[in-house]
Amino acid sequence: AQKITQTQPGMFVxxxxxxxxxxxxxxxxxxxxxxxxxxxxxxxMIFLIYQGSYDEQNATEGRYSLNxxxxxxxxxxxxxxxxxxxxAMYFCAMRxxxxxxxxxxxxxxxxxxxx
Amino acid sequence: xxxxxxxPSRDICQRGTSLTIQCQVDSQVTMMFWxxxxxxxxxxxxxxxxxGSEATYESGFVIDKFPISRPNxxxxxxxxxxMSPEDSSIYLCSVFFPGAGLANNEQFFGPxxxxxxx
Numbered sequence: 001a002q003k004i005t006q007t008q009p010g011m012f013v014x015x016x017x018x019x020x021x022x023x024x025x026x027x028x029x030x031x032x033x034x035x036x037x038x039x040x041x042x043x044x045m046i047f048l049i050y051q052g053s054y055d056e057q058n059a060t061e062g063r064y065s066l067n068x069x070x071x072x073x074x075x076x077x078x079x080x081x082x083x084x085x086x087x088a089m090y091f092c093a094m095r096x097x098x099x100x101x102x103x104x105x106x107x108x109x110x111x112x113x114x115x
Numbered sequence: 116x117x118x119x120x121x122x123p124s125r126d127i128c129q130r131g132t133s134l135t136i137q138c139q140v141d142s143q144v145t146m147m148f149w150x151x152x153x154x155x156x157x158x159x160x161x162x163x164x165x166x167g168s169e170a171t172y173e174s175g176f177v178i179d180k181f182p183i184s185r186p187n188x189x190x191x192x193x194x195x196x197x198m199s200p201e202d203s204s205i206y207l208c209s210v211f212f213p214g215a216g217l218a219n220n221e222q223f224f225g226p227x228x229x230x231x232x233x
Binding site for chain 1: 146149156157158159160163171205207209211221222223224225226227229
C-alpha cells in the first residue's frame with residue numbers, strides 16, 4: 001500500500017497567489033515525521049519543512065507552512081505569495097518510527113507559477 | 116545543515132559498463148542513504164550505508180548490482196554495475212541529522228548524479 005499519496009500530478013498558480021499541495025499518509029506508528037522537498041529542474045532535492053507527529057503547532061518556514069491534520073492523516077504544504085522560482089516538483093515524504101531514518105516519498109506534484 | 120557533494124554530477128555510459136558514484140559530507144554521520152529517481156518518477160531507497168558494516172538493501176536491490184562502500188563517517192560510494200538503459204536515473208545520496216528537538220530533524224540530499232546509459 002502507498003504510504004504517501006499526492007493526488008495532484010500538476011498545478012498552475014498565478015504569481016503572488018497561494019497554492020496548497022495535498023499530501024496524505026498511511027502509518028500505524030505513533031511517532032513519525034513528515035517532510036516536504038522541492039526539486040527544481042536541476043535535480044537537487046531541497047529540504048523545505050518538517051512536521052513531527054507530536055508537534056502541536058503547524059510548522060512554518062518563511063513562505064512555507066504545513067497544514068497538519070493528524071486525524072485525517074494529511075500534511076498539506078501551503079506556499080504563500082508564489083514566485084516564479086517556485087516552479088518545481090514538490091515531494092512529500094515520511095519517516096516512520098523513532099529508530100528509522102528511511103524516507104518514503106510520494107509521487108510528487110509539479111507546480112508551475114505563471115507571471 | 117550539511118554540505119553534501121557528489122561526483123560525477125552526470126555521466127553517459129555504455130551498456131555493460133560500471134560507474135562508481137562518490138558522496139562526501141562535511142560532517143560525520145552514522146548513516147548515509149542512496150536513492151534512485153528514474154525519469155519522471157519519485158525517489159526510491161536503494162540501500163542504507165553504515166560505517167563499518169555491510170549496507171542494508173531494500174527489496175528489489177541487490178549488492179551485486181549496487182555495491183556500496185562506507186570507509187569512514189563522511190564518505191560513501193555507490194557502484195552501478197553492468198549497466199543497462201533501465202539504470203538511467205538520478206542517483207542521490209542523503210544523510211540524516213537528528214536534532215535535539217523534533218523541529219530539528221532534517222534530512223539532506225546531495226546534488227545528485229544524473230546517469231544516462233546508452
